[in-house]
Amino acid sequence: MATAGVMEALSALKEGRFVLVYDADGREEETDMVVASEHVTAGTIRTLRKDAGGLICTTADPKIQESLGLPFLTELFLGMGSSYPVMKELIPNDIPYDAKSAFGITINHRKTFTGITDNDRALTISEFSKLAKEAIRQEDGWGKREFGKNFRAPGHIHLLNTSKSILETRFGHTELATALVIMAGMVPSATVCEMMGDDGNALSREKAKAYAKAHGLVFLTGADVVSAWKEFRKG
Amino acid sequence: MATAGVMEALSALKEGRFVLVYDADGREEETDMVVASEHVTAGTIRTLRKDAGGLICTTADPKIQESLGLPFLTELFLGMGSSYPVMKELIPNDIPYDAKSAFGITINHRKTFTGITDNDRALTISEFSKLAKEAIRQEDGWGKREFGKNFRAPGHIHLLNTSKSILETRFGHTELATALVIMAGMVPSATVCEMMGDDGNALSREKAKAYAKAHGLVFLTGADVVSAWKEFRKG
Numbered sequence: 001m002a003t004a005g006v007m008e009a010l011s012a013l014k015e016g017r018f019v020l021v022y023d024a025d026g027r028e029e030e031t032d033m034v035v036a037s038e039h040v041t042a043g044t045i046r047t048l049r050k051d052a053g054g055l056i057c058t059t060a061d062p063k064i065q066e067s068l069g070l071p072f073l074t075e076l077f078l079g080m081g082s083s084y085p086v087m088k089e090l091i092p093n094d095i096p097y098d099a100k101s102a103f104g105i106t107i108n109h110r111k112t113f114t115g116i117t118d119n120d121r122a123l124t125i126s127e128f129s130k131l132a133k134e135a136i137r138q139e140d141g142w143g144k145r146e147f148g149k150n151f152r153a154p155g156h157i158h159l160l161n162t163s164k165s166i167l168e169t170r171f172g173h174t175e176l177a178t179a180l181v182i183m184a185g186m187v188p189s190a191t192v193c194e195m196m197g198d199d200g201n202a203l204s205r206e207k208a209k210a211y212a213k214a215h216g217l218v219f220l221t222g223a224d225v226v227s228a229w230k231e232f233r234k235g
Numbered sequence: 236m237a238t239a240g241v242m243e244a245l246s247a248l249k250e251g252r253f254v255l256v257y258d259a260d261g262r263e264e265e266t267d268m269v270v271a272s273e274h275v276t277a278g279t280i281r282t283l284r285k286d287a288g289g290l291i292c293t294t295a296d297p298k299i300q301e302s303l304g305l306p307f308l309t310e311l312f313l314g315m316g317s318s319y320p321v322m323k324e325l326i327p328n329d330i331p332y333d334a335k336s337a338f339g340i341t342i343n344h345r346k347t348f349t350g351i352t353d354n355d356r357a358l359t360i361s362e363f364s365k366l367a368k369e370a371i372r373q374e375d376g377w378g379k380r381e382f383g384k385n386f387r388a389p390g391h392i393h394l395l396n397t398s399k400s401i402l403e404t405r406f407g408h409t410e411l412a413t414a415l416v417i418m419a420g421m422v423p424s425a426t427v428c429e430m431m432g433d434d435g436n437a438l439s440r441e442k443a444k445a446y447a448k449a450h451g452l453v454f455l456t457g458a459d460v461v462s463a464w465k466e467f468r469k470g
Contacts, residue, residue: 049284055351071319089382089383092343096348156290200281
C-alpha cells in the first residue's frame, strides 16, 4: 500500500511543489529533485539549477513517447553509425548502474530565444507538457505534427524516455518520477534534476534528507515508489 | 592588435582561470564563463553550475572534430529522419540569433559513474582535452578508435563544434572561446557555461561585468576577441 510519505508526495506534486527521490543503495545512490512538468515555472528552473545543480531533464511516459514519436538518443546515435563510424565506437555498453540510458532528444520551444534562460527552459517544459496532454488523446499523427510545429531539436531541455513497462525492468529516476506524476493523476511527465554535493560527489542521502526537512519537502526512496506503484497497477 | 584585455585573458586561461565573454548586442546578448578545457577540475564545474547556471559545454575546433570524427547533433537528428519522421519536423530552421546550432554529441568518459557529479564531469572534460591534444597529432583513425575506447555517448557533457572557419561565418561563444584558447597556444577546446540572472533572463551585461570585477576576472566582448583573432591569423 502507498505509505503516508507517498500520499503526501502526490499532494505536493499536484500543488507544484518539489519531492525528493533517492533511487537506491547500490544503484546511482543519487537524490533527484522532482516536480510535475505541468507546474514548471521560471522559479522552478532557478531552484533546480541553484539547489540541485545537475542536468534539468523532462521525462516522457510510453504514451507521450508514442504520440510524439520520441526516439531514444542511443537509437539515433547508433542508427547513424554507417555515416559516422565513431558513433558505433562510442556505444554505451558499460553504464555502471543500469543496462540502458534513458536519454531522449533535446528540445527548445520555437518561441524561446537562446533556450537556456529560466524563462526559456520553463516555456519549453510547460508547453511540452501541454502538448503531451493533448497528443495522448489525439490520433492520426496529430501529436507528431504539432510537436514539429512548436518545437525544434536540438535544444536545451533533455527529454528522458521511461522504459516501456514503468518500474518493471528499469528503476531509475526517470521511471520513479514518472510513476509519481501518473499516480497523482497528472500529465505523465516529470521534470528532474540531480542534487550535487560540494565535495565533487552526488549530495549524500543524509544531506538530501536534511535539505528536504529544511524546506518542508517529502523525501522518498525508490522502494517507497515501487511499492506504491505495484498497488496502483493492481487497483 | 590584441588589446590589453585580450592579452590578460590569454594569461588567465593559461593559468586555468575563468574569463567572461559577452557575445554582442543584437546576438544572444549573453555572457559565458570560459575556461581552458585542459585545466578543468571538479572545482571548475562547481563554480560553473553555481555561479553561471546554464549548460556546461565543451568546444572542439575543426582539427579536433576531424581527428575524432565529431558530427553535429543536427546531422544525426536529420539523418535519422526516415526512421523517425518527427526528427524532420523538429528541424531547427528558426534559431533567432544564428543560422546554425553548434551542438555536437553528448559524452561521458567510460570511467565516470553517473557522469553528472562535479568529479565525473571534470574527468570527462579533462580526459577529452588530453585525448584531443594527442589525436590532432596522430593519423590513420587513431583518434576515433581511442575516443570510442575511452568515451561513451550519449552522456552528460555537451560538445560544441565550432564552424569550419572560426570567427568568419559564425560569431558565437563556441567560436569566441575556442579562438581564445588557440591564441593562448593551448589545446583547442574551451569549456563554457551561460551566466543566468535571477529574474528569469540571462545575466545582464552590467551584472556580468560586476561579477568579473568582484572576482578579479577579465571581461571581454565578442568584438575584442574577433579583432585580436584577425591579427593573430595574419601574423
